[in-house]
Amino acid sequence: MDRTELADFLRRSRARLDPSDVGLAAGARRRTPGLRREEVAALAGMSVDYYTRLEQSRGPRPSRQMLAALARALRFTGDERNHLFHLVGEEPPRTDGVSGHVRPGLLLILDRLYDAPAQVMTDYGDVLAQNAMAVALGGEASVGRNVIRRFFTEPRVRALFPPEDHPELARSHVATLRAVAAARPDDPEPARLVTELRAASEEFARLWESHEVAVRRASTKRFRHPTVGLLELGCEVLLNPAHDQLLIVHTARPGTESHERLQLLRVVGLQDLTPSADRH
Incomplete structure (x- = not known):
């Protein structure tokens, strides 16, 4: 598991998204672009502390289910989802049968x-x-x-x-x-x-x-x-x-x-x- 690359990929992916991209209200003016960590954690169904540790290169190895949830929360394409799995040392989900990845x-x-x-x-x-x-x-x-x-x-x-x-x-x-x-x-x-x-x-x-x-x-x-x-x-x-x-x-x-x-x-x-x- 490449924790440094994973953390960088998550931070940059979060910064590319606006609240409106995921159906959230913008709220008060933001000091930095992108979603907040709290928002990504809520979209992925995980604790804010767990997600924060992933972005700080000190988190535990995410499960396959957690990786799939992160890919959905950050609106990854199929290629981006596969890259996320590879960073953790996992094989991406197979594409035959019913896909768990939402386009x-x-x-x-x-x-x-x-x-x-x-x-x-x-x-x-x-x-x-x-x-x-x-x-x-x-x-x-x-x-x-x-x-x-x-x-x-x-x-x-x-x-x-x-x-x-x-x-x-x-x-x-x-x-x-x-x-x-x-x-x-x-x-x-x-x-x-x-x-x-x-x-x-x-x-x-x-x-x-x-x-x-x-x-x-x-x-x-x-x-x-x-x-x-x-x-x-x-x-x-x-x-x-x-x-x-x-x-x-x-x-x-x-x-x-x-x-x-x-x-x-x-x-x-x-x-x-x-x-x-x-x-x-």
Whole structure:
């Protein structure tokens, strides 16, 4: 691992980005160009101290998952992501099968959706990138985690939705995963997730046996946010050409109570994601 080169690459990459490039407000005038360390850490889902040590050439060896998160946070191209992996002494991810690298153009679209919760995920539910509104809606960053696994194994995630909606959401998750697993029998990731959840969740195992099949499409979802209350949001699903990555966008119809609450969430929720001091 070349800590000196890694630190230099991270610092220069951070300096090239403006807050607007990643969907953040500029805020107060900045003494130096680029994103703050706090902002990169939040986008990558890591602690500020951990990221700071990487930039100071004294951090531990990042995991492959952490490297992928940094590549997304800093909006790396495929070549830049590969260089990042090489600096740490890791082989870059293979490009065959489902790619975990989100193209910069798709990330640019994600960042421009500053007033709507949006995220990019694989077709079997791994979250690859989120904008700030998605984090505000869900209460924490979900990049690197799987929405289907979390729904069936984490009570806090289920609590984001009204209890009366749980049965339909569960059926939809299972039916989607079955469709993906059947469409790509040689891909080990969906099959591995199915095996794990059949052992971990009695509810998932029961629904899996019903053999329902569905592809993720536009729908309406209700969210229970602890600050702004209940939101009823339209869920639009946009496919990339290979159909292995999805852009999920949640919107509210103008003039509705949910639209007003979504606007409030943008103000209240994003305050927690903005650094309190103008420092690097």
